[in-house]
Amino acid sequence: MGIGYNGRVNDPQAAPAEEGSAGPAPGAAGPTGRARTGGASAQANGASAPTGDASVQAGGASAPTDDGASAQADGPAARTDGGPARAPRPARRRNTAPPREDVLAAAMATIAERGLDGLTMAGLGRDVGMSSGHLLYYFRTKDELLLRTLEWSEGRLGAERGALLSRHDLPVAGRLAAYVELYVPDGPRDPHWTLWLEVWNRSQYAGDDARDRQAAIEGAWHRDLVALIAEGVSRGELRPVDPDRYAARLRALLDGFSVHVAVGLPGTGRAQVLAQVREHLAETLLSGS
Missing domain, CATH: 1.10.10 (Arc Repressor Mutant, subunit A)
Incomplete structure (x- = not known):
């Protein structure tokens, strides 16, 4: 998903004028007071x-500077003593x-x-x-910006989730609780879930590429949960359920509760939701409960 931001460059500084060559135009304007993103204006x-x-x-024509090239004024500077024209100075890169x-x-x-x-x-x-x-x-488009921001945020959450779930020294029940806590929003207007809901809302008009990328995000959460449940079943820490079917149902439950938390529905704060999910897991999944 890399975005290839190229550096931008200043216009080359004029070489020192030789004897007989023209100096700066009279009345040339100095730097403007406008904000700049790096380097001086041409x-x-x-x-x-x-x-x-x-x-x-x-002459006033603008040229992009992202390709590392800067426009030269009217080609190489001419000499007045009959010698060869001076080669233009190489362009200097602006702040990237x-x-x-x-x-x-x-x-x-x-x-x-x-x-x-x-x-x-x-x-x-x-x-x-x-x-x-x-x-x-x-x-x-703004839709693409939102989706890329969500992918970036999910990448960070995915790394945190992977670190938690790879703690095989911890019981499966403890890692499952950590998964749930990472899934559920922190509270109303949680930025990650706010963004998720907006991307979901826009997905009905999205193209196939955007839908595939959203599905990839969902798929990562699902696969991790399936693997965790399968591990717990194989170790006898969880009841003998179908990991894929149970994961799909649990995530549907988490999604519903998470929307309530994110929009601030009364009676569905984060602490209340986590308590209800723990109760559900104890009743349906945890061995010996």
Whole structure:
């Protein structure tokens, strides 16, 4: 899922003027007061250049700087003494765009602080020092941004889940309880579950690729639970149930309770939900209960 953020470069600095060559244009503008994402703006013909994702060529034409190339003003600088033209200086790279993880972490932080309505391309761009157009270049749509943010968040949860479930020194019942606690939201407006619900809601209009990626997230949770239940059954710690069927039913129960917690339904706080799930597991799965 990598996002290939390329570095951006400044326009090359002009070489020192030789005797007889033209100096800077009179009245050339200095740096603007606008926020910049790295490096100085290119300037030409006395006008200050925008500081977004494109540098300015001579004559005012803009050119993307993401491919590492910077526009040269009217080709090589001419000499007035009849000698060969000076070769243009190599372009210098501007500060690179923020890593993908920084962008996705900023998106999740915005959801946590201001909710989904507070997440806009323009606002996220300001947070990470990119233009909204630059973000759209990489993510194409807000739906794609949301799905990638969810995938990033799920990757972190998956690593935590894997570490918990691989503790074979712990009884299966203890690891199952840890799985449930990781699954259920922390409380109303939990950012991960808020994002999950939004992606689910948009999935009815999503294409096959997006649906497959959502299914992959669901599948990871399901496979881990099936493997844990199968281990418990084989070790005699759990009742002899069909691991796949039981996992599907338990996750449906967890999903229903989790939605109630995430939206703040009265009487279904996290502590109450965890207590009900523990009771259900004791009645239907744990051996000797």
